[in-house]
Each structure stands twice: as C-alpha cells, then as structure tokens.
Amino acid sequence: MQRLPLILSACLLLVSCQKETQVDKATREGILLMGNSADPKSLDLQVVSGVIENNIMRALFEGLVQLHPTEDLSAPPGAALSVTPDETFTVWTVRLRPEAKWSDGKPVTAEDFRFSYERMLTPSFGAKYAEMLYFMAGAEDFNKGKSTDFSTVGIKVTDPHGFVLTLRGPSPFFLEVIKHYTWYPVPKHQVLKFGKIDMVGNPWARSENLVGNGPYRIKSYRRNDHIEVERNPHYWDAGNFPLNGIRFLPVSNTFTESRMFRDGQLHVTNTAPPEVVDLMKKVDPGSLRQEPYLGTVLYRYNTKAKPLDDVRVRRALSLAIDRKALCESVFRGFKPAYGMTPPMGDYQPPRGVALDPETARKLLAEAGFPGGKDFPRLKILIASKETNAALATAIQAMWREYLGVEVEIQSKEWTAYLVAMQDMDYEIISGGWIGDYIDPLTFLEMWSAGNGNNRTGWESEPFGAKLKESFQVRDPAARHRLLREAEEILLADSPMTPISWWGKNYLLHPSVKGWEPLLLDNHPYTHIRLVPPPPKR
Numbered sequence: 001m002q003r004l005p006l007i008l009s010a011c012l013l014l015v016s017c018q019k020e021t022q023v024d025k026a027t028r029e030g031i032l033l034m035g036n037s038a039d040p041k042s043l044d045l046q047v048v049s050g051v052i053e054n055n056i057m058r059a060l061f062e063g064l065v066q067l068h069p070t071e072d073l074s075a076p077p078g079a080a081l082s083v084t085p086d087e088t089f090t091v092w093t094v095r096l097r098p099e100a101k102w103s104d105g106k107p108v109t110a111e112d113f114r115f116s117y118e119r120m121l122t123p124s125f126g127a128k129y130a131e132m133l134y135f136m137a138g139a140e141d142f143n144k145g146k147s148t149d150f151s152t153v154g155i156k157v158t159d160p161h162g163f164v165l166t167l168r169g170p171s172p173f174f175l176e177v178i179k180h181y182t183w184y185p186v187p188k189h190q191v192l193k194f195g196k197i198d199m200v201g202n203p204w205a206r207s208e209n210l211v212g213n214g215p216y217r218i219k220s221y222r223r224n225d226h227i228e229v230e231r232n233p234h235y236w237d238a239g240n241f242p243l244n245g246i247r248f249l250p251v252s253n254t255f256t257e258s259r260m261f262r263d264g265q266l267h268v269t270n271t272a273p274p275e276v277v278d279l280m281k282k283v284d285p286g287s288l289r290q291e292p293y294l295g296t297v298l299y300r301y302n303t304k305a306k307p308l309d310d311v312r313v314r315r316a317l318s319l320a321i322d323r324k325a326l327c328e329s330v331f332r333g334f335k336p337a338y339g340m341t342p343p344m345g346d347y348q349p350p351r352g353v354a355l356d357p358e359t360a361r362k363l364l365a366e367a368g369f370p371g372g373k374d375f376p377r378l379k380i381l382i383a384s385k386e387t388n389a390a391l392a393t394a395i396q397a398m399w400r401e402y403l404g405v406e407v408e409i410q411s412k413e414w415t416a417y418l419v420a421m422q423d424m425d426y427e428i429i430s431g432g433w434i435g436d437y438i439d440p441l442t443f444l445e446m447w448s449a450g451n452g453n454n455r456t457g458w459e460s461e462p463f464g465a466k467l468k469e470s471f472q473v474r475d476p477a478a479r480h481r482l483l484r485e486a487e488e489i490l491l492a493d494s495p496m497t498p499i500s501w502w503g504k505n506y507l508l509h510p511s512v513k514g515w516e517p518l519l520l521d522n523h524p525y526t527h528i529r530l531v532p533p534p535p536k537r
Contacts, residue, residue: 352491
C-alpha cells in the first residue's frame with residue numbers, strides 16, 4: 001500500500017519530463033525562438049544603428065548581395081543578380097533581379113535604391129548611419145549640405161533593373177560594405193505614401209504599414225514581448241528555404257535569458273554571462289558556443305566636458321586599466337585590446353594602450369590632479385546589464401587604486417542609454433563597436449569629425465587626412481599603413497579607450513542546424529533548419 005504514492009510520483013515525473021516545451025513546439029512548426037536583448041529603436045532601417053535592429057532588418061529586408069552561411073568573405077547574389085566592378089574597383093554596375101518584389105507584391109526597382117540612398121543622405125532626415133554611404137562619390141558633400149543636387153552623388157539609374165555606382169576611390173572590398181543594412185532599399189511608394197522623403201518618424205515603418213523585400217514579413221509585434229516574422233510570399237526565393245518564421249524576444253537580463261534557454265523557451269540566446277559560461281561548461285557543454293566576434297569593447301570620453309577636455313586626463317584614465325585582469329575576471333573568451341581595431345587579415349593595429357600606472361599618475365599630475373587630488377567625481381554611464389556593471393565596478397576600483405580618483409556608476413535602460421550617448425549627455429560611457437564589414441576602416445572611420453557614431457565631440461584634422469588619403473590607395477599594404485597611422489593618432493588623443501576585443505559567448509539549442517561561426521555573427525536565416533532531436537530511449 002505504501003508503494004502507491006511512489007508509483008504515482010514516478011508517473012507524474014514521467015509525464016512532466018515528456019511535456020512539450022516551447023522550443024519543442026516551435027521546432028516542430030519551423031519557428032526560431034531568438035533572444036534579442038531589447039526592443040528595436042525603430043523598424044525603419046535608415047533610422048537604426050544597432051546590432052539588435054540588425055538582427056531584425058536582415059529578416060525583413062535584403063541588400064544587393066546576401067550573407068553566406070559559412071564563409072565570411074563570400075557575397076552570393078541577393079536583390080541583385082550581379083554587382084560588377086570595373087578594373088579600378090571604383091565603378092560598379094548593378095543588375096537587379098527582375099522578379100524581385102516588395103512584400104506588398106510591387107516590383108523592386110533601381111529607383112527604389114536611388115531613392116533609398118537619397119533619403120539616407122538628405123541632411124534634414126538626420127540618418128545616424130549616413131556615413132556608411134560615403135563610399136559613393138559626392139555622398140559626403142550632399143549629406144553635409146555642400147551640395148544640394150543629388151545628381152552629384154555617384155548613383156545613376158540606367159533602366160528599371162539597373163544602376164551604376166561610382167565610388168570615392170578604389171574599393172576592392174566593396175561587396176563586404178554593401179552587406180550592411182544601410183545599403184538595403186526602402187520602398188519608395190510606401191515611404192512617400194505616409195510622408196515626405198525627409199519626414200522624421202514616418203509611420204511607414206510601423207509594424208502594420210511596413211513593407212520589405214526580405215524573406216520574411218512582420219506577423220505580430222508587441223513591445224516588451226516579441227516581434228514575430230513569417231514567410232514573405234512575394235520574396236523571389238520564397239519556397240526554397242526551410243525556416244517558416246522567427247520570434248525575436250527582447251530579454252534584457254542575461255541571466256533570465258539563460259534560464260529561459262535551459263527551460264526550453266529559446267533556441268538561441270543573444271549572449272551568455274561569464275557565470276553561465278562556467279556553469280554550461282560543466283552541465284551542458286554541447287549547447288555553449290564560444291566564437292570569435294569582430295568587435296571591440298570600449299569606453300567613450302566626452303571630450304567637451306571638463307576635465308576630459310584635457311588629453312592628459314584621458315590618457316591617464318586609459319593607462320590605468322588592467323585589460324588582462326578584466327578579461328580574466330569579467331569576460332570569458334575575450335582578449336585584451338591594445339588598439340581600437342582587432343587584428344584582421346594583414347592588418348595589425350598599433351599598440352596604443354597598456355597598463356602603465358606610473359605614466360598615468362604622471363600625466364594626471366601634469367593636468368593638475370596629483371594623486372587624484374581635487375579630481376571631480378565623474379560618472380560612468382552604463383546600459384542596464386550585468387556584465388556592464390561588473391566591468392564598470394572593476395574599472396572604478398582600478399582608477400581608485402592606480403590614480404586615487406573616485407567615479408560613480410550610473411545605469412540606464414537601453415533606450416535611455418542610447419539617447420544619452422547620442423546627445424552626449426554623459427562624462428564617461430561604456431560601449432562597444434561591432435564591425436559593419438570585414439575591413440579595418442569600419443573601426444576607424446566612425447571617429448571622423450561629425451560622424452554619427454563618434455559621439456565623443458573629438459575632431460582631428462591629421463586623423464581625417466590620413467583616412468581620406470587611404471580612400472585613394474588601391475595597394476593593400478600602403479592602404480593599411482595609412483590606416484595604422486590614423487589609428488596611432490586616435491589612440492594618442494584618446495577620445496575613447498579600447499578595453500577588449502570581443503568574443504561571442506551564447507547558447508544554441510541542438511535542434512538548430514546551419515548556424516555556423518561567423519566573424520560578424522550575421523547568420524542568414526534562409527540557411528537555418530530546425531531538426532527535432534531523436535527521441536531518448
């Protein structure tokens with residue numbers, strides 16, 4: 001008689017173990033459940049500038065070329081059948097797919113691309129990422145108001161499915177550049193239906209109005225809950241990829257996200273904090289992914305705020321950071337950064353930062369703060385995430401130990417943090433930069449004067465001159481030499497300080513197939529499959 005409760009308990013446990021999880025159900029339905037950290041700032045791809053938005057834009061829109069599932073430097077045809085350079089790599093001829101359509105069934109045309117680039121570069125529109133289009137001849141002058149005639153920009157439509165791009169100089173790596181969503185088209189007819197070309201906050205990008213040319217379209221959107229996309233029936237390759245949809249979940253707390261993964265609520269997490277990395281190595285190493293990621297963790301300094309307007313202060317703070325210790329204690333799989341640009345290919349960044357407390361103290365004393373005396377209590381602004389807090393706390397302790405200065409840590413939720421950074425409403429701010437394409441220029445051009453991603457107030461004519469000189473150089477070694485010289489200027493002036501070169505730690509469910517390591521973590525959704533694991537015996 002006493003065995004009955006034990007038998008019932010065992011049966012209940014068996015039923016509980018066999019209960020279908022959300023991941024099981026989504027796998028069966030072909031829906032990828034993806035952690036994505038936060039809600040997007042917008043669904044207008046010409047307004048946004050972050051990785052969070054990039055993950056969504058790649059589902060809803062398509063550029064001239066596609067992403068390759070396994071090869072970082074491969075560029076299969078996308079919205080274009082071909083993108084062909086001349087012998088100088090300065091003039092590129094584009095032939096669009098005649099069968100390409102928007103998600104409302106209307107054709108994608110060369111005029112859509114021309115309109116998109118004009119909108120992105122129109123000064124009154126204020127696109128934060130307009131500089132990505134400066135590769136086109138005349139684009140920078142038009143965006144900065146030096147020219148008001150868009151015909152001076154290097155794009156010429158030749159027919160409904162063809163156009164020619166003339167660049168500012170030789171760019172053999174241009175196919176890498178146009179993988180970025182700033183080069184994707186927006187639907188001219190839909191944008192103008194709701195407002196003028198430069199209308200800020202145009203409602204065409206609301207989920208109920210959004211029209212894209214990518215493999216998926218919006219199915220539902222609930223803020224702070226999810227964005228779900230479904231197959232776009234008008235996509236040119238609509239019937240030839242396995243994944244039926246994607247649900248992007250804005251889970252900001254990394255420990256919550258990891259728990260959701262282990263509870264069967266996510267196929268893939270956006271990240272995995274160090275404590276979870278250590279745990280998963282013990283309990284489920286097969287689900288832990290640790291991969292290279294082309295990015296840099298950094299701190300920006302507001303160079304307009306005192307005493308950070310003094311380069312000696314900025315250098316002192318930068319030289320009083322033990323990057324090796326931070327990578328060991330705060331990160332897992334990251335490498336200490338000695339430059340802004342991670343090593344890539346034949347490019348090796350200059351060794352511009354390192355732990356040097358003696359020099360740091362000397363510089364601070366020269367700036368009028370010997371031993372940290374009378375140094376103002378500055379604030380480090382961070383986004384509300386656990387790793388950011390741990391990093392700031394560790395740097396706070398280092399500056400106290402090595403320089404005798406005290407700083408405070410201020411935390412804001414993601415949207416407020418972005419606004420503060422864009423408005424330069426900070427003194428010191430944590431941040432990072434993921435490469436837009438695989439070339440050192442993507443880590444350097446952002447620091448040019450007036451660039452929407454600079455956000456430090458720093459300007460340097462010598463730095464800008466080195467960059468502009470590199471634009472006209474075709475020889476890779478000579479070009480890299482100029483970029484290295486520009487980076488030396490950047491690191492010496494220290495409007496920011498690099499902390500570490502990024503690594504990607506995250507969790508991936510074994511049912512996800514076709515998700516391979518990529519330097520920019522831009523996995524093409526059309527190559528992903530969901531395969532239920534075999535039943536356990």
